[in-house]
Amino acid sequence: MEKSEYKSIIKNGLWTNNQALVALLGLCPLLAVSSTAINGLGLGLATMATLILTNVIVSMVRRWIRAEIRIPMFVIIIACVVTAIELLMAAHFHDLYLILGIFVPLIVTNCAIIGRAEAYASKNAVGHSALDGLMMGLGFTIVLVILGMVREVIGYGSIFRNADLMLGEWASVLAVVAIEDYRGFLFAILPPGAFMSLAVLIAIKNKLTQLDLNRNVESKKEELGAMTTLSSKE
Amino acid sequence: MIKIESGKKIVIAGWLLAVTALLGTGLMVGVNWHSKPFITENERLVLLRTLNSVLPSDIYNNDIVSDIVFAVDAELLGGPNETTIYRARLDSKPSAAVLKVIAPNGYSGPILLLVGIDMSGDILGVRVVKHKETPGLGDGIEIQRSNWIDSFTGKSQQNPNAIGWKVKRDGGEFDQFTGATITPRAIVAAVHKVLIYFERHQGNIFSSSKILTE
Secondary structure, eight states: HHHHHEEEEHOOOOOOOOOOOOOOOOHHHHHHTTSSSHHHHHHHHHHHHHHHHHHHHHHTTTTTOGGGGHHHHHHHHHHHHHHHHHHHHHHHHHHHHHHTTTTTHHTTHHHHHHIIIIIIHHHHHHHHHHHHHHHHHHHHHHHHHHHHHHHHHHHHHHEEETHHHOOGGGGGTEESSSSOOOOOOOOSSSSSHHHHHHHHHHHHHHHHHHHHHHHHHHHHHHHOOOOHHHHHHH | HHHHHHHHHHHHHHHHHHHHHHHHHHHHHHHHHHHHHHHHHHHHHHHHHHHHHHSSSOOOOOOOTOOOOEEETTTTTEEEEEEEEEEETTEEEEEEEEEEEEETOOSSSOOOEEEEEEEEEEEEEEEEEEEOOOOTTGGSSSSSTSSSGGGGOOOOOOSOOOSSSSGGGTTSBOBBBTTTTTTHHHHHHHHHHHHHHHHHHHHHHHHOSSSSOE
């Protein structure tokens, strides 16, 4: 694998083709559980694990998959991986399961996973696909956590509440009361708040991309201008 | 020629799909077989933890998770379904019972409650196990959010009297929440009815081994 390839996979997953902000995939679980930062983190990590596993498996069997039946094959693979994760989590990490349990089956409804299987893993080597899964999952997780933080601050006036439920006792120090004696703002916690917050995040992302693009055009123009003055002097 | 070719292709694809499905099913059977005993044990421990939140652990020494009886009473236990009653015994003598009941008229559907009652009819503790009440308004019934639910501890059917077993807005003695009266009202009513049920059927609960009906 070349370095530039690594870079483009990483950039694609985290920014250019971010599954939540650009592809707008996986909105169902995204909006359903991003009411607090810890919920967001939980679903994000579970999604990331699923994405890596399904990408690796799909990539490994990609030579045997036929075009006509690729979608049902992907569905079988994803459903198996998610079910296995859910069962193993219930068996060996039961406390975590009690918190994330409701999110895990939701992962199946995340079209980002079948999207990556179809668009990337079925055409690329195992290592590349694993990295793609990791980065796409990470990009998704970051958006989920930010969205959760925004909604939590506005809705509950706190950040990382219930962190100890997921990460263990030590994490209770993470929970910060951002606004003292806050009565709460229901709108942010309910689904409309999720849509609004996500819209704001997408707008910010688009603005940044736009600025980046403008800067590139400007520097190209300057280069061009310098060249024309140079040639006119001649 | 072409027709045969494409027919062959479909058959191969079909087999491929069948094999994948078979492999997937096999894998699931294996994972399930491996995790089932762990999950059963975990669920038992979780149930025990929940029961201990409405029951001091020093008043019983039986296997409370399996010492259960079912009851049906549409009027007093919140609906036509079977209610699970966990029976606590200290050295084989009945010491308390935990009833898993439904408050049917919550703001957004039924609320599932655990109510622990000792032999003199006093409440040992109440916990909300499952609810869909509005976040930020009705969810003060959760112990993680407020200690409102602890206001039932120590109460009994005669303390307060029937008029007192209401929220303050209805002239009773239990607080409601700002912006949410329906949720606390539903729980107060449900807990009161459980106490009435317990008083009427206390004897049967501990002697019977089958389903208790009205």
